[in-house]
Amino acid sequence: MTQMRLVVVGAGGRMGRTVIRAVAEAPDLVLAGACEPEGSEFVGRDAGELAGLPPTGITVTDDPLAAFVAADGVIDFTVPAASVAHAGLAAQARIVHVIGTTGFSAEDEEKIAAAARHAVIVKSGNMSLGVNLLAALVKRVARTLDEGFDIEVVEMHHNRKIDAPSGTALLLGQAAADGRGVSLAENGVFTRHGFTGAREAGQIGFATLRGGTVVGEHNVIFAGPHERIELAHKAEDRGIFSRGALAAARWGRGRKPGLYSMADVLGLGDF
């Protein structure tokens, strides 16, 4: 098969630069475009140089559609409004859209699902193998234990992160809710402050920590009578996310339109 041509949007971001380096290392992939928003200081710069590599000949542009029509896929770690707009453009260009962005509203999710009627979209709050395996384990444990075990999801990230709780925490909370056969919207508790009263059975709690340069740490705690089970993942390098995103792009090539997850890519559906 010919090399897969990929566009990286958010090319100047922490993840954008990591993805550009990962594409440069993959013989079956080629960087076909790089985008940043209008007015960004990175527009007009060489994408390779942005990522600390030799020049690639790909100049960062603020015209995503022009980049998408000349590509097979787009890797998107940006912000929710941008990813929603990119989903429409990727559907127009009929290319695979891999979305790693987090912090979407329910309305954003609906727009992405609508775009997926015409395009292959792979979307996940965490692209790493480890976290998706963890989610499968959390679902299994939640299915096994009853409400006598309180579920709490604790996450810590670097001090530049702008959304909370993390997409991964939500993914893990959803896995716990699915395992228990309940709705996360109805049972999730996202803030506690002041005189809260005792914890209600069945709640799925979230706690958010921010500081320093932490790449991403997640703990799912099942706290029961006189015993506690803790399942954890610690990300040590953003390369785990870019590797997953590239695997998703390869997997999506030639597939029928739809909204897919990393569990689909990794074959974890029946785990």
Ligand SMILES: NC(=O)C1=CN([C@@H]2O[C@H](COP(=O)(O)OP(=O)(O)OC[C@H]3O[C@@H](n4cnc5c(N)ncnc54)[C@H](OP(=O)(O)O)[C@@H]3O)[C@@H](O)[C@H]2O)C=CC1
């Ligand atoms: N699913 C996963 O596995 C992972 C998800 N993430 C998520 O990815 C997202 C990005 O994270 P991170 O790289 O750390 O954040 P950064 O802030 O470092 O990067 C975001 C980039 O997106 C750019 N951007 C904003 N709007 C547009 C647009 N319209 N078109 C093109 N680019 C745009 C920003 O440009 P500017 O600064 O000029 O506005 C910036 O360069 C977050 O939502 C994060 O939670 C992160 C890691 C892993």
Ligand SMILES: O=C(O)C1=N[C@H](C(=O)O)C[C@H](O)C1
């Ligand atoms: O913003 C980040 O950095 C990360 N975001 C994702 C999330 O919200 O879970 C994934 C990873 O933990 C890093």
